[in-house]
Structure formats: structure tokens, C-alpha cells
Amino acid sequence: MQNRNNNTIYQNGGTSSFSPSNGINNNSNPLSRSLTDEEFDRYSRQMIVPGMGKEGQLRLLTSRVLIIGAGGLGCPAAQYIAGAGIGTIGIVDGDVVEPSNLHRQVGHATSRIGTPKVTSLITHLSALNPLPTYIPHPCHITPDNAADLIAPYDLVLDCTDNPATRYLISDVCVLLRKPLVSAASVQKSGQLVVLNCPATPQGEGLPEGGKYNAAPCYRCCFKQPPPAAAALSCGEAGIMGPVVGLMGVAQAGEAVKILASGLHAIPSSDGATGQEEPGRERNLRQPTLLIYSYDLDAAVGPYAFRALKMAGRKKSCFACGEGSRARLTLGGIKKGEPDYVQFCSAPTARVTLPVEERITAAAYHEARERGEIAEHVLIDTREREHFSFGSIDGAVNVPFGKLLMAAAVASREGASGNGNGNGFVEKILPEEVRGKMVDGGEDLPIYVVCRRGLDSQEAVEKLRGLGMDNGGRRKILDIMGGMKAWKEEVDPSFPFI
Amino acid sequence: MTSKTPKGHFNVLYFASAGSFTAKQMEAMPAPLPLKKLFGTLEAHYEGITENVLEHSLVTINLTYVEMPSGEDDDDQDIIIQEGDEVAIIPPVSSG
Numbered sequence: 001m002q003n004r005n006n007n008t009i010y011q012n013g014g015t016s017s018f019s020p021s022n023g024i025n026n027n028s029n030p031l032s033r034s035l036t037d038e039e040f041d042r043y044s045r046q047m048i049v050p051g052m053g054k055e056g057q058l059r060l061l062t063s064r065v066l067i068i069g070a071g072g073l074g075c076p077a078a079q080y081i082a083g084a085g086i087g088t089i090g091i092v093d094g095d096v097v098e099p100s101n102l103h104r105q106v107g108h109a110t111s112r113i114g115t116p117k118v119t120s121l122i123t124h125l126s127a128l129n130p131l132p133t134y135i136p137h138p139c140h141i142t143p144d145n146a147a148d149l150i151a152p153y154d155l156v157l158d159c160t161d162n163p164a165t166r167y168l169i170s171d172v173c174v175l176l177r178k179p180l181v182s183a184a185s186v187q188k189s190g191q192l193v194v195l196n197c198p199a200t201p202q203g204e205g206l207p208e209g210g211k212y213n214a215a216p217c218y219r220c221c222f223k224q225p226p227p228a229a230a231a232l233s234c235g236e237a238g239i240m241g242p243v244v245g246l247m248g249v250a251q252a253g254e255a256v257k258i259l260a261s262g263l264h265a266i267p268s269s270d271g272a273t274g275q276e277e278p279g280r281e282r283n284l285r286q287p288t289l290l291i292y293s294y295d296l297d298a299a300v301g302p303y304a305f306r307a308l309k310m311a312g313r314k315k316s317c318f319a320c321g322e323g324s325r326a327r328l329t330l331g332g333i334k335k336g337e338p339d340y341v342q343f344c345s346a347p348t349a350r351v352t353l354p355v356e357e358r359i360t361a362a363a364y365h366e367a368r369e370r371g372e373i374a375e376h377v378l379i380d381t382r383e384r385e386h387f388s389f390g391s392i393d394g395a396v397n398v399p400f401g402k403l404l405m406a407a408a409v410a411s412r413e414g415a416s417g418n419g420n421g422n423g424f425v426e427k428i429l430p431e432e433v434r435g436k437m438v439d440g441g442e443d444l445p446i447y448v449v450c451r452r453g454l455d456s457q458e459a460v461e462k463l464r465g466l467g468m469d470n471g472g473r474r475k476i477l478d479i480m481g482g483m484k485a486w487k488e489e490v491d492p493s494f495p496f497i
Numbered sequence: 498m499t500s501k502t503p504k505g506h507f508n509v510l511y512f513a514s515a516g517s518f519t520a521k522q523m524e525a526m527p528a529p530l531p532l533k534k535l536f537g538t539l540e541a542h543y544e545g546i547t548e549n550v551l552e553h554s555l556v557t558i559n560l561t562y563v564e565m566p567s568g569e570d571d572d573d574q575d576i577i578i579q580e581g582d583e584v585a586i587i588p589p590v591s592s593g
Contacts (some may be wrong), residue, residue, distance in 0.1 A: 071593055101569055161592045184593050185590060187513075229552075293512060308585070309561045408543065
């Protein structure tokens with residue numbers, strides 16, 4: 001990729017002022033080449049920034065960056081990576097563009113709905129800057145292909161959307177010694193951290209006497225994945241465009257900084273120590289985790305951004321700590337060891353109810369239609385925003401989180417078995433529903449529905465645990481499969497989100 | 498910038514799913530408190546928070562990462578959360 005587009009070399013009056021000035025005098029050094037006039041024009045505004053210069057630009061032009069994920073993070077990141085003139089840009093994504101992507105995935109377009117995201121984004125980037133070499137990888141990253149995808153690049157941007165992939169990418173970056181710029185975002189939160197930079201060999205540079213000697217990997221920061229149920233996806237939890245966009249742009253900023261200053265290069269002497277400026281090196285060994293909290297209810301406040309000082313490489317880290325070479329290898333990953341999906345899905349604390357405590361959406365609907373279910377209480381545990389788009393007639397909204405909290409409080413105060421769960425009912429149900437549950441309505445059946453049928457089962461168990469089944473006199477039932485099943489089995493026009 | 502705290506207390510900030518679980522962004526708790534008692538104290542207020550949030554979160558005091566005492570790393574220290582400190586509970590965010 002070196003010396004591309006140099007058929008019209010701008011000789012700058014034939015002087016040697018374009019040669020590197022950092023003391024590395026090597027004729028085969030890519031940094032010794034000249035800039036084309038096109039490059040000169042295009043990149044002049046960033047080259048004149050102090051600290052960047054021609055040398056920084058040449059480093060960018062000879063760098064190779066892999067962007068994994070062409071979504072809410074990958075699109076804004078790629079725009080600035082391409083704009084800055086990174087020489088080779090690889091993009092990995094196996095999905096196609098969908099309408100629900102477009103509010104945040106600014107590298108796609110309405111006219112490209114249904115086309116592969118990788119092609120769509122490269123179309124956009126090529127229009128922005130035709131000079132870089134774009135390499136499409138229209139596939140998902142997997143344990144089988146991860147090392148082959150990552151190996152040819154200098155630096156990786158993790159713009160993916162699930163925990164299993166994040167651990168996989170981090171592990172392979174440790175093994176291949178690639179710096180990793182990791183960002184993530186969901187709902188109203190964003191996180192950004194530079195990992196594995198400088199990329200010290202696996203198992204080396206362990207902390208001594210409370211002092212960190214190497215940069216952390218993703219596992220050093222987050223040893224355990226969140227429970228599968230708590231790992232929200234943008235599809236389920238929602239995402240604000242500017243939040244994820246900001247994190248993607250910041251990711252590009254960190255990548256450009258690392259590449260322009262040459263911090264991604266593995267020192268030939270190995271060990272990755274003693275070569276960088278002392279201050280800079282120390283900072284990277286304990287990188288900053290940037291947190292962005294976007295509060296929809298408040299004006300821009302002092303707590304929107306936080307920069308947290310992280311730890312360095314940990315002795316106990318599975319991937320890069322003591323003894324890690326014996327348990328994590330490229331060959332092992334390819335053969336399915338460790339099992340990333342298993343690691344990120346277990347243990348699940350989800351409740352599965354016996355069949356007699358459940359009813360299908362279709363059966364519930366039919367029983368209602370036939371009048372077999374007369375007075376009853378229907379609790380919908382989806383988030384308020386989901387509920388606001390539509391619900392079953394007569395449903396009351398008690399978001400799952402609120403229900404769990406109220407149940408925990410009621411259970412601490414001691415269940416009284418009086419059918420209202422010791423104040424639980426008063427805390428969470430609106431007055432008109434509570435009114436139905438007294439004066440003869442003490443045993444009114446309760447049905448619980450959620451989005452996809454998991455939370456509702458746990459809710460049923462909580463209500464029962466609080467004694468709300470009145471020793472079995474009151475039926476408490478889960479509507480199987482949630483509102484998703486309701487749409488599929490009962491009402492195809494239901495606006496399921 | 499750190500948060501203001503009432504006298505004799507430290508502040509806990511709940512990020513991402515920690516905020517969803519507690520339905521709070523921040524609250525004050527009595528100081529001092531040994532770091533190793535932090536999770537137990539939070540569990541007493543929010544049943545289930547250890548398993549659902551804390552075990553996979555990272556914890557900072559005054560914007561600096563602290564290792565939760567586990568016995569795994571040699572350099573575990575008896576850190577005490579002091580009056581006026583700002584503790585943050587930061588679960589990983591995975592989506593994008």
C-alpha cells in the first residue's frame with residue numbers, strides 16, 4: 001500500500017524537506033516518501049496541527065486499520081478514519097442495511113436499504129475520500145476467521161454489538177499484538193477505552209509491587225461478561241444516535257492519535273518499553289476509560305463525561321496474565337477454545353415456569369373472546385416506551401425493573417399472605433386496578449405479559465413468592481412468548497418494537 | 498470533576514445497567530466504609546444487584562480504578578472509602 005497515488009509526486013521544489021526528522025534515517029522507510037499534491041491539498045488542515053505534521057500524515061497514509069462492525073459506532077468512526085487518510089481500511093460486517101439502522105448509522109443511506117453494510121459504507125467512504133484502499137469483509141467475525149481478518153492490520157476498532165465478540169476480538173488482539181480501540185454504547189450510555197497499546201507480548205509485563213508494566217486488555221477491565229439477560233442490545237434497549245455517534249468519532253480520534261504518533265508499531269527490540277516518551281508510555285499502561293452519560297431529562301450537566309483511570313495488565317487476567325500462554329492460543333481459539341458464546345450466556349438466572357402456570361397468547365385471546373376469562377388483572381412488564389406504542393386492552397404497565405424493586409422491598413418487609421404482597425400491590429398498581437382487587441376481588445386472576453416471554457415468567461414467580469396467589473386460590477399466569485407472540489398469533493398489525 | 502457529598506457520606510454513582518437496576522443515578526451512603534463491604538452494603542439495599550450488576554462491573558473511587566478485594570491478586574489492599582469520596586459502579590456496555 002506504500003507509495004500509492006504517487007504518479008504526480010509533489011517535489012516541493014526538489015528540496016529534501018519531506019524527509020523524516022525524528023532521527024530515523026532509513027531510505028526504505030515509508031515515511032521518507034513525498035506527498036502527492038492531491039494528498040497535500042486534502043490533508044493540509046490536519047497536517048498543520050501542532051504535533052501532527054507531514055510525518056504524522058505519512059504514518060497515517062501507510063497505516064492499515066480494521067473496523068469491525070459497520071453500525072452505529074463503525075459508521076462515524078470510518079468517516080473520520082477515511083477522511084484522515086488512513087492508507088488501508090478494512091471493514092467487517094455480515095449484516096444488511098435496515099431502516100431501523102438509519103437514525104444513527106450515518107454511513108448508510110435510504111437508497112441502500114437491503115444491501116450489505118460493508119458495501120454501503122464503502123460507497124459512502126469512497127465518495128468522501130477516494131484515496132484510501134478499502135477492503136470489504138462481508139462476514140461476521142468468528143473464532144474461526146478472527147485471526148486471519150485481524151493479522152494484516154496495524155490497529156483494530158471494535159465497533160461490534162455483543163459481549164462474546166468483544167472478548168474474541170480482544171483475545172486475538174492480545175495474541176497478534178494489535179492495539180485495540182474499543183467503544184460501546186447502548187440507550188443513553190457510551191464507553192471508550194484504548195487497550196493493548198503498546199502491545200506487550202502475552203504473559204509479559206505483569207505488575208510488580210503495585211506498579212503496572214503493560215497495557216490492559218478487555219478482560220483486564222471486564223473480567224466477567226454481564227449475565228445474558230442484562231446484556232442489552234440496541235435492538236431491545238434502544239440507542240440515541242448522537243450518543244453512539246460521539247463514541248464512534250472519539251474512537252477514530254484515538255486511532256488517528258495512535259497511528260500518527262507511531263505508537264502502534266511493535267518495537268523491534270521487543271518488550272515495548274523504554275522507547276516511548278516516559279509520560280506517554282505511563283499513560284497508556286493505565287489508559288483512560290471515557291464514560292458518556294446522556295440524560296434525556298436534564299440539561300447538559302457536569303456529569304455527562306467522566307474520564308476514569310484504569311488499571312494496567314493484570315496478573316490474574318485469563319488472556320494476558322500469568323500463565324496465559326498455556327490457556328489462550330490462536331490455534332485453540334480456532335478450535336473453539338474458549339467457547340465465547342458459552343462464556344457470555346452462562347450462567348443464566350432465568351426462571352422457566354411449569355406449563356400449568358403459563359398460557360399461550362392465542363389461548364389467552366380466545367378465552368377472553370369467549371368470556372371464559374372475565375374480570376382479571378393484566379400486567380405488562382415492558383418498558384414504558386414500548387408500552388406507549390400499543391398494548392392489549394386493559395393492560396396496566398409495570399416495567400420489569402420497577403416490579404423487581406418493589407418485590408425486593410416487599411419481600412424484605414415480610415410477605416403477609418394477605419393477597420396484596422404486603423403493600424406490593426399498593427406500590428406498583430394504579431388505583432383503578434387496586435379497586436378491583438378488594439371487596440370480593442381478592443382472588444382475581446393475574447396475567448403477566450412482557451416483550452418476549454422471559455421477564456413475565458420471573459414476574460409470575462416473584463408475585464407468587466410474595467404470597468399473592470393466596471395459597472393457590474388466585475391464579476397467576478404467564479402469557480407465553482410475550483407481545484411478540486401476541487403479534488404472531490393474535491394481531492399481526494400490532495406495532496411490536 | 499467529582500460530585501458533592503453530604504457530611505459523613507460518600508457518593509455512589511450508578512452507570513448504565515447499574516442505574517436501571519437501582520432506578521437512581523447517584524446516592525449518598527454513610528462513610529467510612531471498607532471497600533470489601535461495598536457490595537454487601539449495596540446488596541442490602543438492592544436485592545440481586547451483586548449477581549445482576551456488581552459482579553461484572555468495574556469500580557472506581559475518585560475517578561481511579563480499584564481492584565475489588567478477591568484474594569486473587571497479590572496486591573489486594575484494605576482500601577477504606579472515605580467521607581467525600583466518589584465511588585462509581587460501571588457495568589460493561591456491549592452494544593454499538
